[in-house]
Amino acid sequence: MGVGDFAFVAEVPVRWSDMDAFGHINHARMVTLMEEARIQWLVMATTLAAEADTPTGSQAELIKSAMIVHVEIRYQSQLRHDDSPLRIGMWIKGFRSVDFTIGYEIRGAHAEDDSKPACVASTQMAVVDVEAHSLRRLTGVEKDHLRSWSRA
Numbered sequence: 001m002g003v004g005d006f007a008f009v010a011e012v013p014v015r016w017s018d019m020d021a022f023g024h025i026n027h028a029r030m031v032t033l034m035e036e037a038r039i040q041w042l043v044m045a046t047t048l049a050a051e052a053d054t055p056t057g058s059q060a061e062l063i064k065s066a067m068i069v070h071v072e073i074r075y076q077s078q079l080r081h082d083d084s085p086l087r088i089g090m091w092i093k094g095f096r097s098v099d100f101t102i103g104y105e106i107r108g109a110h111a112e113d114d115s116k117p118a119c120v121a122s123t124q125m126a127v128v129d130v131e132a133h134s135l136r137r138l139t140g141v142e143k144d145h146l147r148s149w150s151r152a
Contacts (some may be wrong), residue, residue, distance in 0.1 A: 005113075006089035006105070007149040008044065010037035014084035025079045031071060034104055034121060037088035045149070062127065062142045069099065070124040077118045083108025091151035098135045099126045100146050 012033050020026040025033070042063050079086065086106055093103040106119035129136040138146070 005151075007091040007151065008041040008089075010040040010088045010090070011085040011109075012036045012040075012088055014079075014081050014086060016081065019081055023080055025081075025083075027073070027075070030073060030106075030119065030121075033086060034071075034088065034106075034123065037086075037090060037104070038102065038123070041090055062138075062145065065127050065130055065136070066100075066125040067128060068123050069126045071121070072123075073119060073121040075119050076116060079106070079108055079118045083110065083118075085109050087111070092146045092149045093122060093151070095138060095143060095146045097137050099124055100138070101125070103151070 014025060014033070018025050018029040018033065046063070086108060089105045089107075091103050093101040095101070101122050101124045104119070104121040104123075105117040106121065107115060107117050111118070127136055127138055127142075128134065
């Protein structure tokens with residue numbers, strides 16, 4: 001799970017409340033852990049844009065207008081509290097005119113970089129015009145931004 005393999009790798013701690021009665025990370029809590037990783041990525045991307053003195057307005061618009069429309073998770077092995085912090089590699093899998101998809105590979109803290117991920121997932125995010133309550137098209141600047149976070 002090298003830095004070059006993903007657009008961003010987040011480390012997300014597992015809380016006791018994330019566990020189910022069998023000692024595994026609860027399937028519904030995995031969505032929350034993925035959200036925490038996604039927020040780390042968005043904060044980092046915004047900080048990098050500000051440090052590079054590039055316009056962040058379009059990026060900010062993309063972040064605040066994106067909403068999840070589909071989540072897909074495939075569990076390939078169990079994850080437990082001892083696997084904390086989870087290492088969550090993310091990248092932009094693709095985009096269309098009104099949406100984009102984020103890919104995830106999730107491994108425990110002690111997993112080898114080249115090991116099979118314990119979980120693979122994706123979230124499809126649609127962009128909306130917040131005031132009109134309708135879908136809107138991605139701008140060229142937003143598409144370029146998403147393209148820059150595609151998997152190497």
